[in-house]
Every structure is written in C-alpha cells, then in structure tokens.
Amino acid sequence: MKEEFLKYFPQHIQAILNEEDLNSNEEIRIRNNLPLILRFGQAQKILNYIINTEDINYIFQKICENSVYSYQKQIANGYITIKGGHRVGIVGTAVLDANGQVANFNYISSLNFRISREIKGCSNCMINEIIKNNNYDKDNIQNYCKRISKIN
Numbered sequence: 001m002k003e004e005f006l007k008y009f010p011q012h013i014q015a016i017l018n019e020e021d022l023n024s025n026e027e028i029r030i031r032n033n034l035p036l037i038l039r040f041g042q043a044q045k046i047l048n049y050i051i052n053t054e055d056i057n058y059i060f061q062k063i064c065e066n067s068v069y070s071y072q073k074q075i076a077n078g079y080i081t082i083k084g085g086h087r088v089g090i091v092g093t094a095v096l097d098a099n100g101q102v103a104n105f106n107y108i109s110s111l112n113f114r115i116s117r118e119i120k121g122c123s124n125c126m127i128n129e130i131i132k133n134n135n136y137d138k139d140n141i142q143n144y145c146k147r148i149s150k151i152n
Helices: 002-006 011-018 053-063 068-077 124-133 138-151
Strands: 027-031 035-040 043-050 079-081 087-096 102-114
Touching: 002 011, 011 043, 027 053, 053 068, 053 102, 068 079, 068 102, 124 138
Parallel strands: none
Antiparallel strands: 027 035, 027 102, 035 043, 079 087, 087 102
C-alpha cells in the first residue's frame, strides 16, 4: 500500500518516508516552509525535513499526472483522489468564478495525504441495524454512520 502513494513524492522525501513505519499512518502533512508531519490517530510525528515550494510543486504535478487542467473539477473541490482511494487535500489561494464558486487554486501552500485502509467488520453492526429495521433509506444510513463514528 505504501508504494501507492510514495511514488508521488520526490526521491529525497521517499527516502525519508521509507525510514518510517507507515503501517498505521493516517495522514502525511506537507506544508510550505514547515516540517513534514505524519499523523497516527491522535498522535503525530514531526520529521526532520522542511518542505519547500519545489517539493509541493513536484508532488502537485505528480498527483495531477502532469495535467492540472484534467483535474480542475477535483481541485476546485479541494482534494484529488489518487490510486488506492487515498485523498490529497489541497490548500492554496482560491480563484472564484463569476458565481463565487471555487474554480481553481493559485498558490498551493499545503497538501495533505489522507491514507485509506480497509477496516474489516467495521460495518457489521450497521448492516444488522439496517436489516433489522428494514430501513434502507439513504438518509437513515448516513445518520447511522454519523452516530457510530462518534461512538468509536
């Protein structure tokens, strides 16, 4: 799984990340002129590397497969989904269209990789509840998911 997202980083950052145990890693925070940060649940590890503009530009081009235009809609939503279901959040200066909607980002200052992973059995109690109540309504399912996410 690590290989799915490491390929988006420059070689020198890949080398740094390869030294880390990323099995339980949930996020990789990349902020201009700040240290590279790994987040594990509520804990975080600050790595001894300061991110620079060239790093961010390189990673951004890689996640857009060197075609920023083809990712314009995802960029306007604030994130890009990459292979493996991982999401990369984008922070920058928003460019608004005539209707006041975000159309693009100018200066990209931060990227936040959110690492996806399978959690076996996490929906078992939800499925049983939905079947028991015979309620397959989309809103019911969303509300149930919100309730159990606050419990766990």
